[in-house]
Amino acid sequence: MKSIIHILICLITLSAFSQNDKRFEEGNDLYNQGDYTAALEKYESILASGKHSSELYFNIANAYYKLNHVAPSIYYYEKALLLDPNDKDIKNNIAFAKNMTLDAIDTIPEVGISKLIKRTTNSMSYDAWAKLAVAFVFLFVIMFIAYDFAYSTNKKRLTFLASNTALLFAIVALFFAFHKFQLDKSDQPAIVFAQESKIQSEPNFRSSEAFVLHEGTKVQVLDTVDVWKKIKLSDGKTGWILADDIKMLKKF
Known part of the structure; x- marks a missing residue:
């Protein structure tokens, strides 16, 4: 059956x-x-x-x-x-x-070590970083066992160095895995669908108007309060927009 x-x-x-x-x-x-x-x-x-x-x-x-x-x-x-x-x-x-959008929003460029860390983190997926960390942990265990069974001083020195190097790389890979997880979790892009949307300084209509956005503009959603979404632009500006005025990109 x-x-x-x-x-x-x-x-x-x-x-x-x-x-x-x-x-x-x-x-x-x-x-x-x-x-x-x-x-x-x-x-x-x-x-x-x-x-x-x-x-x-x-x-x-x-x-x-x-x-x-x-x-x-x-x-x-x-x-x-x-x-x-x-x-x-x-x-x-x-x-x-x-090119059809009305809002001209600058992008704040990342520089220095933060740019390098972010670029390295995004070079692989969270799963890939996690698997790499596991592989280095496995290599560490193998080298540690080899060190324990080694008889000559040279072999002990070599396996000791290899095991510690593998452990260091495992820690680094684990760091990038968690960093990638946090980046993906915080990355909540959305597109403005309202022809014109007034962005408030607080999640209510009584607050002052921060700025105005038009359809097609991409924003990052930071928080949600009732029918409001806190958004951030690529130039660093933040404000509150009605949830109905945007559509989240990661909803499939």
Whole structure:
């Protein structure tokens, strides 16, 4: 009985994949014909089925860009970039889309040791750093055992040095693993969808207006209080925005 259910589940899954592939091709055909609205309907029906990919987000973003919808185009380019951060086409297109935004926000450059640490941390994923730390711990144990069984002074010196080096690298890898975990946890990007949003200095309408943002601007979410989100811009400015005015990028 279980095998029959398993077969039925496999058939349903294959059928869903086949339908999504068909919709994707139909959407591409409509896009090439210049019917961007109809293409979006095909692409978004795939999203509604629970499937997502960088290619799908990229095509949705392209369609919104052709329709001059600033916020959705940047939003879906950014989502595509999250799944495929090295894709040159996505990077090129998102640069064009950002030219349509009204807000010119500077970026505070990182310098010195903090820049080096962040670049090193982001060179690998959290899982990769954790696995590297485990590998060095394993190497430390092997070298420590070898030191214990070594008879000559030279071998003891060599294995002692190797074990301590492995332990040092394990600690460093563990540091970068936790740092990467914290960076990923604190990285909560969002895109402003409201055509114009007044940013308050406090999470209420009675507070003073800090500044104004427009659709398509990327922000970092720092905190949440009721219907308000505390945001930070790339130039360091902070303020509170209505939650309904933005869409979080990491929600798939």
